[in-house]
Amino acid sequence: MIGTIVNTGAVLAGSAVGISAGKRLPERIRTILMQGLGLSVVLIGLKMALSGEKLIATIGYLLLGGLTGEILRIEERIERVGEWLKKRSGSDSSSFVQGFVSASLLYLVGAMMIVGSIQDGTAGDPSTLYVKSLLDGVASIALASTFGVGVAFSALSVLVVQGSITLLAAKLLFLQDPHVLNAITATGGLLILGIGINLLELKYIRTGNLLPALVYAILGAVILG
Numbered sequence: 001m002i003g004t005i006v007n008t009g010a011v012l013a014g015s016a017v018g019i020s021a022g023k024r025l026p027e028r029i030r031t032i033l034m035q036g037l038g039l040s041v042v043l044i045g046l047k048m049a050l051s052g053e054k055l056i057a058t059i060g061y062l063l064l065g066g067l068t069g070e071i072l073r074i075e076e077r078i079e080r081v082g083e084w085l086k087k088r089s090g091s092d093s094s095s096f097v098q099g100f101v102s103a104s105l106l107y108l109v110g111a112m113m114i115v116g117s118i119q120d121g122t123a124g125d126p127s128t129l130y131v132k133s134l135l136d137g138v139a140s141i142a143l144a145s146t147f148g149v150g151v152a153f154s155a156l157s158v159l160v161v162q163g164s165i166t167l168l169a170a171k172l173l174f175l176q177d178p179h180v181l182n183a184i185t186a187t188g189g190l191l192i193l194g195i196g197i198n199l200l201e202l203k204y205i206r207t208g209n210l211l212p213a214l215v216y217a218i219l220g221a222v223i224l225g
Contacts, residue, residue: 001120001121001163001166001167002120002126003116003117003119003120003126003127003128003129003130003132003133003166004117004120004129004158004159004162004163004166005159006126006129006130006133007107007129007132007133007136007158007162008155008158008159009133009155010133010134010136010137010140011103011107011136011137011140011151011152011154011155011158012140012152012155013137013140014136014137014138014139014140014141014144015140015141015143015144015149015151015152015154015155016144016152017140017141017144018140018141018142018143018144018145018146018151019144019145019148019149019151019152021141021145022144022145022146022148025145030145030146033142033145033146034142034143034145034146034199035199035200036142037139037142037143037199038196038197038199038200039196039200040196041106041192041193041195041196041199042193042196042197042200043196044189044192044196045189045190045191045192045193045194045195045196046189046193047189048110048111048185048186048188048189048192049186049187049189049190049193050186050189051182051185051186051189052182052183052185052186052187052189053182053186054182054183054186055186057183057220057224058183058186058187058190058217060216060220061183061187061213061214061216061217061220062187062190062210062213064212064213064216065187065209065210065211065212065213065214065215065216066209066210066212066213068212068216069206069208069209069210069211069212069213070206070209072209072212073209074208074209074211074212075101075206075207075208075209078101078104078208079097079101079208081100082096082097082100082101082150082153083097085100085150085153085156086100086150089149089153091148091149091150093147093148093149093150095146095147095148095150096147096148096149096150096153097150098147098150099143099144099146099147099148099149099150099151099154100150100151100153100154100157101208102143102147102151102195102198102199103139103140103143103147103150103151103154103157104154104157104158105191105195105207105208105211106139106143106192106195107136107139107154107157107158108157108158108161108162109188109191109192109195109211109214110184110185110188110192111181111184111185111188112128112131112132113132113162113165114165114172114175114176114181114184115128115175115176115181116128116129116131116132117129117162117165117166117169118165118166118169118172118173118175118176119169120166120169121165121166121167121168121169121170122169122170122173129162136158140152140154174222175218177221177222179221179222180217180218180221180222182221183217183218183220183221184214184217184218184221186217187213187214187216187217188214188217190210190213191207191210191211191213191214194207194210195207
């Protein structure tokens with residue numbers, strides 16, 4: 001669990017720096033930082049998505065995931081969690097929920113989280129999660145400078161989800177199969193691309209409702225190879 005604990009701390013520390021800096025930065029500086037982060041996230045998402053070996057299958061996973069997510073209204077449920085946390089924290093930030101949702105999805109969608117958690121849980125090797133912690137910490141600075149305290153609460157998402165995978169690592173070793181990882185990376189890349197588009201405010205994509213695509217990607221890779 002040490003990797004997840006460090007990752008959680010990195011998100012909190014980065015958020016604290018971002019919140020403090022955001023109060024001092026002019027709006028134009030915050031805007032260009034967010035645009036730079038958005039472009040970076042788009043690049044990462046594209047690189048991950050295009051690394052897939054079965055693009056047609058990836059598209060299928062995404063469409064099935066989107067349909068399932070819309071039926072289950074996953075993003076709406078995540079937003080409710082954000083609203084509850086906002087009330088509990090006494091925050092009056094208008095961007096609390098957006099910051100919480102965007103940051104949570106960004107930190108938890110990707111093969112690095114899965115591989116790192118399994119390595120930490122089975123071999124006691126948190127090195128991958130240490131690298132992820134550095135990336136998440138830097139991203140938290142940029143996100144929190146614009147969205148505020150909601151980003152800090154995404155650390156709770158990291159602790160719960162990433163921590164759970166670490167604790168269940170021995171039963172999730174199949175996720176490290178190259179075919180499964182490839183499917184997760186490609187599909188997760190499309191979700192990260194959607195987050196980047198949201199950060200750039202080009203078009204709002206309900207990326208939370210696309211999360212079931214990762215489940216379909218895992219099932220498809222296990223069944224079809």
